[in-house]
Amino acid sequence: MEEIGKIVKITFHLFGYNITVNTETIIMSWIIMAFLMILSLILYKKASLIPNTLQTIIEPLIEGFDKLVKDTLETDDRKYYALITALFIFLFLCNIIGIIPGCEEPTKDLNTPLGYGIMGFVIAHYSGIKVKGLKKYLSEYLQPFFIMAPLNLIGELAKIVSISFRLFGNIMGGSIIIIVVSHLVHNLVLPPFLYAFFGLFDGTIQAFVFAMLTLVYITLQVKE
Amino acid sequence: MQISGKEIIEAASLLGAGIAMGLGAIGPGIGEGFAAGKACEGIARNPNEAGLLTRTMLIGQAVSESTGIYSLVIALLLIFVV
Secondary structure: OOOOOOOOOEEEEEOOEEEEEOHHHHHHHHHHHHHHHHHHHHHHHHOOOOOOHHHHHHHHHHHHHHHHHHHHHOOOOOOOHHHHHHHHHHHHHHHHHHHOOOOOOHHHOOHHHHHHHHHHHHHHHHHHHHHHOHHHHHHHHHOOOHHHHHHHHHHHHHHHHHHHHHHHHHHHHHHHHHHHHHHHOOOOOOHHHHHHHHHHHHHHHHHHHHHHHHHHHHHHHHOO | OOOOHHHHHHHHHHHHHHHHHHHHOHHHHHHHHHHHHHHHHHHHHOHHHHHHHHHHHHHHHHHHOHHHHHHHHHHHHHHHOO
């Protein structure tokens, strides 16, 4: 039971500051990134008109996301499609890597979801300024009255907290429930089903929700 | 045996974690049940769209679950940090 809430980290001194590195999170993220890069290289090299097995699995996913992003943004512009698809695939692998023994989910650490939440926030507001112009962008904070400006500002900042805490809480809560119930039943029959629910099912849905909400935030800024 | 202030704080934080989780689970429970009921009605009216309705329902439930997740985070903070 001691492993609940434990994060493996290294602290070292540099220029008078204490710098803490969460080693397990970073190593797991790098493993997933390397896996995705190798997979995409293989798929890119082997892409053909008559698809092989791997291409058959990946193609409907990519096509589905392409259609989804087009329908939501209502343009034929493919600017944001790569971002949303990559975000979903990366977070999906992050969430389900916990079913491999000895691997920890990188999303179990708050820093990972918070980083991607801030990334989505910055991209949404940057594209909002680029599309609408700075004056129109700033004037939207004064809707419907100018008194509402602080509330609008807090509402925008709360989006980061809500999107990142949702992913973190789901994965963290799932892993704690798995540890506690496995301890209660002495690691007998039950844990594989718990991994199937909290790892595969919940992980897929939460990764999709994260990608969809990022897309919705971008849409709110980009569209008139 | 004397009870010190630190022990009272520990006991209070554990109690607070339980109350936070219990009260915070009411809202998402009602909301998710409502969403599932409406999705059932929709599927009964239009069984051809069952896949789309189920997908939309799951996404909506995952979003409406977030208040429960916030209370879970608060409960974890109370247990492990305080």
